[in-house]
Amino acid sequence: MKIDVLTLFPEMFAPINASILKRAQENNLLSLEVANIRDYSKDTHRKCDDYPYGGGNGMVMTPQPLYDSIMDKKTPNSKVIYLSPKGKVFNQKKAISLAKEEHLIFVCGHYEGVDERVLQLCVDEEISIGDFVLTGGELACMVVIDALARNIAGVLGNEESKNDESFSLPLLEYPQYTRPQVFEGLEVPQVLLSGNHKEVDKFRLEQSIEITKQRRPDLYEKYLKMKDEK
Secondary structure (H helix, E strand, O other), rough: OOEEEEEEEEHHHHHHHOHHHHHHHHOOOOOEEEEEHHHOOOOOOOEEEEEOOOOOOOOOOOOOHHHHHHHHHOOEEEEEEEEEEEEEEEOOOHHHHHHOOOEEEEEOOOOOOOOHHHHHHHHOOEEEOOOOOOOHHHHHHHHHHHHHOOOOOOOOOHHHHHHHHEEEOOOOOOOOOOOOEOOOOEEHHHHHHHHOHHHHHHHHHHHHHHHHHOOOOOHHHHHHHHHHOO
């Protein structure tokens, strides 16, 4: 998969060149490039913002640099995504769907947003990572990239582990334990030491259900509905 990121602050994207995402790029499973929108500005001072028509607080990103940067990266197989609090809320289902795309272009807005005409002309989808507002789209973009990259074949060493993670079912993940067997007086549950895989699976499912019921009743209701439909 190829990913292009368009931003006013490319220095913010250093984390995507570390850990699992770094290995994915080194193994040619993922191509990830970050471009500075200011490089496309025709303004002498590389200006990319201006006052909004109709008045109001703050500045708005101007259409020319954004449009030109998108069109420079866009191909017939590209999907252009704008990170926005007005977009559909991102989830695991969307992460899996995006991981199947051939080429993604992420547009990171800033200030009070971007000129609406760029959205109309270039953007295929708007995505939000939650009901809150950030100073810009950069952090949201990194969250989306990290989540979708894990669903590209070969990126994770153990592909089966994805099936046990939170949201693979409408359940939160069960508690995890490792050595030592006793830590600060707290012991690993005996069933995990039994070697009985059937009982271990049962215990983990019960734990997932209980945690989901307590912390995310909305997901718990979804889980019950799914069981009833089966």
